[in-house]
Amino acid sequence: MIAQIRHTSRGLHVFRVVSISKQEIALYTANASWARFVRLCMGGLDVRELTDKVLRKVLDLGASYGDIRIVKRAHEHIGVKNGKVESLSSETEEGFGIRVIADGSWGFASSLMIDPDEIESVADLAVRIARASATVEHEPVKLAPVEPAEGSFKCPVAIDPFEVPVDEKIQLLMDADGIMRQTEQIKVAESVLNFWHTDQVFASTDGSYIEQSKTESGVGIAAHAASEGETQKRSYPADGGTEAQAGYEFVQAWDVVSHADRIAKEAVQLLTAPQCPPDVRTLILEGSMLALQLHESCGHPIELDRVFGTEAAYAGTSFLTPDKLGNFRYGSDIVNIFADSTLPGGLGTFFFDDEGVPAQRVEIVKDGVFVGYLTSREAAAKLGMRSNGAMRADGWNRIPLIRMTNINLQPGDWTLDEMIEDTKKGLYAAMVGSWSIDDKRLNFQFATEIAYDIEDGSLGQIYKNPTYTGITYEFWGSCDAIGNADEWRLWGVANCGKGQPGQCMHVGHGVAPSRFQNVRIGVISAENE
Amino acid sequence: MLGEDKALEILNKAVGYSDADMTQASIGVGQSSLTRFANSVIHQNVSEYNAQLAVKAVVGKRVGSAMTNKLDEESVRSVARKAAEFARNSPENPEFVTLPVPQPISDVDAYDARTADYSPEDRARDVAGMIAEGTKLGASAAGQLSTGYEEYAVVNSLGVSAYYPSTMATLTAVMAADTGFGYADRYASRISDINPIEAAVEAATRSVRSKDPQPIEPGEYDVVLLPYAVTDLVEALSWLGLGAKSVQEGRSFMCGKMGEKITGENITIWDDGLDPNGIPRPFDAEGVPKQRIDLIVNGVGKAVVYDTFTAKKEGRESTGHATSAVGSPYPLATNIFMRPGDSSVEEMIASTKKGILVTRFHYTNVIHPILTLVTGMTRDGTFLIENGKVTKPVMNMRFTDSYLERLANVEMISRDTMRQGWTVVPAIKARGFRFTGATEF
Numbered sequence: 001m002i003a004q005i006r007h008t009s010r011g012l013h014v015f016r017v018v019s020i021s022k023q024e025i026a027l028y029t030a031n032a033s034w035a036r037f038v039r040l041c042m043g044g045l046d047v048r049e050l051t052d053k054v055l056r057k058v059l060d061l062g063a064s065y066g067d068i069r070i071v072k073r074a075h076e077h078i079g080v081k082n083g084k085v086e087s088l089s090s091e092t093e094e095g096f097g098i099r100v101i102a103d104g105s106w107g108f109a110s111s112l113m114i115d116p117d118e119i120e121s122v123a124d125l126a127v128r129i130a131r132a133s134a135t136v137e138h139e140p141v142k143l144a145p146v147e148p149a150e151g152s153f154k155c156p157v158a159i160d161p162f163e164v165p166v167d168e169k170i171q172l173l174m175d176a177d178g179i180m181r182q183t184e185q186i187k188v189a190e191s192v193l194n195f196w197h198t199d200q201v202f203a204s205t206d207g208s209y210i211e212q213s214k215t216e217s218g219v220g221i222a223a224h225a226a227s228e229g230e231t232q233k234r235s236y237p238a239d240g241g242t243e244a245q246a247g248y249e250f251v252q253a254w255d256v257v258s259h260a261d262r263i264a265k266e267a268v269q270l271l272t273a274p275q276c277p278p279d280v281r282t283l284i285l286e287g288s289m290l291a292l293q294l295h296e297s298c299g300h301p302i303e304l305d306r307v308f309g310t311e312a313a314y315a316g317t318s319f320l321t322p323d324k325l326g327n328f329r330y331g332s333d334i335v336n337i338f339a340d341s342t343l344p345g346g347l348g349t350f351f352f353d354d355e356g357v358p359a360q361r362v363e364i365v366k367d368g369v370f371v372g373y374l375t376s377r378e379a380a381a382k383l384g385m386r387s388n389g390a391m392r393a394d395g396w397n398r399i400p401l402i403r404m405t406n407i408n409l410q411p412g413d414w415t416l417d418e419m420i421e422d423t424k425k426g427l428y429a430a431m432v433g434s435w436s437i438d439d440k441r442l443n444f445q446f447a448t449e450i451a452y453d454i455e456d457g458s459l460g461q462i463y464k465n466p467t468y469t470g471i472t473y474e475f476w477g478s479c480d481a482i483g484n485a486d487e488w489r490l491w492g493v494a495n496c497g498k499g500q501p502g503q504c505m506h507v508g509h510g511v512a513p514s515r516f517q518n519v520r521i522g523v524i525s526a527e528n529e
Numbered sequence: 530m531l532g533e534d535k536a537l538e539i540l541n542k543a544v545g546y547s548d549a550d551m552t553q554a555s556i557g558v559g560q561s562s563l564t565r566f567a568n569s570v571i572h573q574n575v576s577e578y579n580a581q582l583a584v585k586a587v588v589g590k591r592v593g594s595a596m597t598n599k600l601d602e603e604s605v606r607s608v609a610r611k612a613a614e615f616a617r618n619s620p621e622n623p624e625f626v627t628l629p630v631p632q633p634i635s636d637v638d639a640y641d642a643r644t645a646d647y648s649p650e651d652r653a654r655d656v657a658g659m660i661a662e663g664t665k666l667g668a669s670a671a672g673q674l675s676t677g678y679e680e681y682a683v684v685n686s687l688g689v690s691a692y693y694p695s696t697m698a699t700l701t702a703v704m705a706a707d708t709g710f711g712y713a714d715r716y717a718s719r720i721s722d723i724n725p726i727e728a729a730v731e732a733a734t735r736s737v738r739s740k741d742p743q744p745i746e747p748g749e750y751d752v753v754l755l756p757y758a759v760t761d762l763v764e765a766l767s768w769l770g771l772g773a774k775s776v777q778e779g780r781s782f783m784c785g786k787m788g789e790k791i792t793g794e795n796i797t798i799w800d801d802g803l804d805p806n807g808i809p810r811p812f813d814a815e816g817v818p819k820q821r822i823d824l825i826v827n828g829v830g831k832a833v834v835y836d837t838f839t840a841k842k843e844g845r846e847s848t849g850h851a852t853s854a855v856g857s858p859y860p861l862a863t864n865i866f867m868r869p870g871d872s873s874v875e876e877m878i879a880s881t882k883k884g885i886l887v888t889r890f891h892y893t894n895v896i897h898p899i900l901t902l903v904t905g906m907t908r909d910g911t912f913l914i915e916n917g918k919v920t921k922p923v924m925n926m927r928f929t930d931s932y933l934e935r936l937a938n939v940e941m942i943s944r945d946t947m948r949q950g951w952t953v954v955p956a957i958k959a960r961g962f963r964f965t966g967a968t969e970f
Contacts, residue, residue: 079857084622087856088615089594092608095579107649108575112598125576125649132649133564133571136657166618174620187779226779231899310567312671313703316891316908319969397577434894436927438906443927443968445904447896465897467904469927469966500673501563501575523929523965524902 050116051203054098054123059205061127063100065143067204069354070096070114071396076162078193080173082181086190088166095396098126104140105133110397143377144386146357148207153351157215157247161195164248169193172257173221179260180223185268187226189260192241193251194218194494208356216347216506218243218494219251221260225267232270232464234263234449238288239432243492243506244345266450269462276451276463278522282426283468284419284515287483289448290409291491291509292432297472298330298337299404299507301441302364302372303390303498304379306402314500316439319472320370322383330370331476334412337365339374341389341405346508347492348407350392354400357389364407368477376402394503401499406490408510412482416513419481426454427521429466445469445523468521475516483512530645531558531680533692539582539600540684546609549586549616551628553685554609555814555854556582558600560645561677561697564652569660569670571653583854586612587628590621594855626841631688634818635803637811641719644696645678651720652676659702659729668704668711668733675699676720683816683854691816696720697808699950702728703909704736708970709922711735712757712888712909716948718808735888735910739922744967745913747926751884751940752962753877753914759957760949761890761905762932763798763867769898771800771824772850772860773839782899782933786830792936794828795870800862802849807864808951817849824862828937836860869955870942877941877958879917885926885962886912886919901932906968927966935959 051068058066072094079087096119097110107130109122161169173191180189196216203209220241224233235241236259244250285293300306301318309317320328331337341359343349350359355377364372373379374390379402391400420428433447451466452459490510497504531539536556543554558580565573582605583596593615597608652674663670675698682692698720704711713732715723754762770781782791802810802819812818815837823831835843836851838858850860878886885907893905907925914920941958 077856081857084624085592085619086622086858087594088592088619089596089855090611090615091596093581093596093598095598097577105571106574108573110575110577110579112579129562129574129576129649132653133574135650135653136566136569136571136660138570166615170618170620224778224780228785229899231780308568309669309671309705310572312567312705313565313673313701397579399573399575434896434904436892436894436904436906438925438927438968439891439908440968440970442970443906443925443966445927445929445966447904467896467929471969500565500573501561501577501675523904524896 047201048209050119051201051209054119055203055205057120057123058098058100058127061124063102063127063130065101065205066098067202068096068098069393069396070201072199073395074162074197076195078169078173079190080170080177081190082188083174083177085170097396098123099399100126100130101141102127102130103134105130105138106141107133108399141378142381144381146206146355146377146387149352149356149358150209152211154213155215155245159248161215161217161248162197176221176256176260179257180221180264183264183268185225185227185271186223186264188224191221191256194241194243202352202354202356204356206356210352210356212351214245215247216243216245217247217250219254219256221256221263223264223267225271227271230271232267234267235431236263239449243347243494245347245349246345270450270464273462273464275524276466276522280518280520282423282515282517283519283521284423284426284428284513286430287489287511287513288491289429289432289446290511290514291493292435293446294407294409294509294511295404295493296435296437297441297444297475298364299407302374303402304373304375307373308379308382311498315498319440319442324370326371328370329368329477330365330473331368332479333368334482335365335368335476335479336410337407338363338410339405339407343406343490343508343510346406346490347494347506348405348508353389353391354393355387355391357387360389362388374402374404392505394505398501398503401503403498403505404496404507406508406510409482409514411485411488411512414481414483416483416487419513419515420454420459421457423454423515424456427466428452428454428459429468442472444472465524466521467523468519469523470519475519478517478519479514480517481515483514487512530678530694536680536682536692537684537690539605540682543582543584543605543609544684544686546606547584547586547613549588549613551587551686552609553585553628553683553815553854554582555683556580557679557681559677559679561675562649562652563673563675564656565673566656566660567671569663571656574649582608584609584612585855586616587625588613588616590623590625591616591619592622592625593619596855624842625838628685628687629689629815629817629837629847632818634691634811637693637803637809639693639695639718639809640678641696644676644698644720647676647720655725659725662726662729663704663733666733666737668706668736670702670704670729672700672702674725685816689816691812693811695810698723700725700728702732704733706736707740708742709736709738709740710909711739714757716808716950739910739912742922742924742970745923747964747967749961749963751881751958751960753874753881753884753886753956753958755874755888755956756947756949756954757889758887759867759954760952761893762936763865763954764952765893765895765903765932766901767862767865769895769901771833771862773833773835774859776833777839777842780898782901783830783833789830790828791830791933792825792828793939795939795942796825796828796936797868798825799823799866800834800864801866802864804866807866807948807953813849813851814854815847815851817847817851819849822848822862834860834862863951865952867954869944869946871944872941873943874956877956878914878919880941881914881958882916884914885923886914896929903932904929924970925968926964928963929965930963935962
């Protein structure tokens with residue numbers, strides 16, 4: 001499930017398909033800011049001593065496993081709309097969560113009060129909850145083994161966004177806003193900046209003690225044009241903005257001001273553009289749209305907890321059942337998909353997941369065949385595997401779930417221009433409009449902000465309200481051209497929803513524009529089918 | 530619990546620490562616990578104690594906000610000063626007029642000690658009962674049962690001082706009988722108003738009936754929508770166009786339609802945060818009292834809802850529909866009621882020559898806001914109706930349709946309504962629902 005699509009674009013952060021080595025991870029190690037977090041959070045207490053104590057306690061209470069995460073997160077948000085600062089806010093939150101297995105079942109409890117007494121009391125509650133879970137008949141939870149890990153890890157940023165003066169950040173948005181509103185019929189111009197900083201300690205009864213720290217930045221602008229009975233929108237760099245694990249340099253590089261006039265004019269053009277016709281056509285998807293396609297139709301169904309039914313009552317299950325592993329044709333021969341939590345700058349990049357499993361690359365689709373899942377220690381054990389490190393929690397008050405890391409489509413050989421030139425009759429669809437997919441991730445329908453007719457190898461007129469729909473494996477099976485490494489970008493999705501209570505995760509998708517054959521487009525109503 | 534005195538004390542301190550011209554402080558604090566089950570086992574079981582202290586500071590016409598979940602003296606001082614600092618650094622917003630002034634607030638009884646104190650063992654016992662009912666009927670159980678309390682309070686420098694505690698219990702059940710799925714959910718302020726066994730039986734029975742679904746050709750069908758599906762229509766209308774913000778920005782279906790017919794005459798929709806038949810709350814995020822607002826009456830667009838910012842922009846008063854104490858103003862009708870009719874689901878089915886019975890929708894999303902054009906899937910129990918009878922389960926279908934247009938074609942409305950979160954809706958029968966695709970299960 002996803003609330004918005006986020007991404008990066010050409011010209012910036014050309015994140016290649018590479019992994020960083022353990023040596024490179026070591027280079028990122030930094031302790032200075034972490035020490036400050038420890039003092040701030042704990043009033044001078046030794047965090048390691050505290051986590052050791054609580055982990056001993058849960059074992060003494062009879063738990064067979066326990067872990068604790070202490071998290072501090074800061075978020076700054078600036079929203080400008082129609083020349084006015086509509087929202088300017090700073091939020092800090094901190095707390096801890098304790099997860100245990102007792103009597104073979106899970107329990108989790110959390111609190112905002114990081115003090116030794118509260119931690120003891122919450123540990124009691126976590127074990128009590130696990131015991132309550134165990135009163136319902138069950139197979140005892142088994143965890144795949146993991147090597148204990150220790151260390152402090154921090155991703156570097158060039159410019160700390162929290163140190164950039166607020167008025168400078170507001171001015172950037174005001175400049176873009178002013179340009180968008182110079183175009184008549186722009187009813188609403190809006191622009192946003194978001195910055196997050198997260199510090200986390202993870203410690204487990206398996207002997208891990210891991211400190212991680214990250215900074216994320218995001219920017220976006222949008223122009224809404226309206227006339228009687230019609231409204232149309234264009235965004236940059238993506239619908240709702242785009243984010244990366246980076247500093248303010250990421251915002252600067254997007255240069256939103258330079259794109260403000262273009263998107264405003266395009267939004268107005270869409271007001272009078274013809275409706276996207278119903279047809280079955282060759283479809284070329286722009287990168288940010290393809291990123292969401294990959295997210296919904298590949299990223300979610302490969303979450304092994306979904307496959308085992310643990311999300312059945314909410315987001316749903318998956319068509320990629322274990323009997324399909326290694327033999328199901330997910331896409332055409334040229335489709336290769338991999339997960340990689342080590343890509344620099346990715347929203348799904350980290351050093352260790354929230355079970356202490358190291359970041360890694362995982363093959364998902366190889367030459368069109370489905371070959372891999374995203375896993376946790378519990379889910380992997382059910383298939384006799386080791387976890388590939390996809391357990392992530394949205395803050396201190398949520399349990400980790402299997403979440404996408406950076407899910408990527410391996411680049412092909414084509415440029416976007418070559419793809420268009422090679423298309424006789426088609427549609428080039430760009431930027432996410434809306435999204436919907438069934439609860440096993442088969443039937444999807446997406447809308448884009450804009451689409452261009454392709455006639456005899458050239459882009460033609462624009463269409464409003466474009467949509468396309470299909471069945472996941474048929475769609476990827478029709479993929480006959482994938483953009484090359486120069487066209488490949490790592491996009492961010494900053495609000496991927498999952499779980500009850502709800503969790504919102506930041507994940508990444510590396511893609512290049514790609515082409516699909518015989519796609520049903522223009523589904524708006526029964527009249528124009 | 531903090532209690533009223535402590536909550537207001539924290540907020541008064543926050544307001545006092547701010548040196549802005551006007552300051553508003555609000556707090557939401559509470560414990561919530563959720564027991565989740567799947568494959569007839571409790572697989573996730575969590576509890577959290579959290580808070581959010583939010584301060585909005587106004588200097589002239591400059592507005593800034595800051596939030597924290599820490600309630601100690603230093604954090605309260607720090608968050609208040611951060612909000613004031615942000616306000617001073619912000620450009621003027623000429624449309625800002627004022628924070629709300631105090632108004633009398635009705636008493637609302639939305640707190641139940643048993644629900645607040647419901648234990649992990651209580652929830653496990655209820656879940657065990659649901660799982661057992663599923664097993665009896667041949668279905669595997671998934672779902673969640675959550676209980677908890679929240680204290681919410683608002684204080685501002687103009688004299689607003691409001692507090693209320695509330696409790697909430699929610700239950701969902703998705704049962705699977707081989708290829709069949711069934712759904713039920715329940716919402717209440719009091720756990721005693723929820724019968725987990727009855728909900729489990731509803732979901733399990735539906736799952737057994739929906740075994741071996743058959744493919745069906747998409748197209749236009751008459752539909753009988755259970756309240757689980759109807760709530761999607763009504764809530765989408767609320768956030769697409771029944772708030773003042775979307776009207777002021779020209780993006781609402783209500784633009785230019787006030788006083789005009791926008792649905793069938795048999796559709797009346799209102800918002801009432803004080804009605805105990807819903808989930809009542811006495812005031813909104815700014816401390817403005819709730820009241821009944823008639824939104825659509827006999828098919829005619831009558832009103833939209835306001836917070837203080839959007840109201841002052843039009844020289845009127847807030848209707849008590851601020852959804853957030855800080856951030857962009859986006860007033861919403863969140864306690865929506867749809868007027869019941871005089872029919873029943875059974876009578877709707879009996880009156881249908883050929884149609885589809887839809888239990889609920891999944892992953893709906895808006896394609897065009899003014900046209901209220903939405904796409905989504907059916908889920909957890911979709912059936913074919915032929916000659917007045919449910920004849921077989923069918924595979925799920927995708928729809929792409931205008932919600933307003935469908936509400937212009939409602940033939941029957943049930944006399945019974947159901948609480949769906951903060952929304953209360955009946956079942957309906959509508960003509961010509963547009964299914965545009967199908968899936969494989």
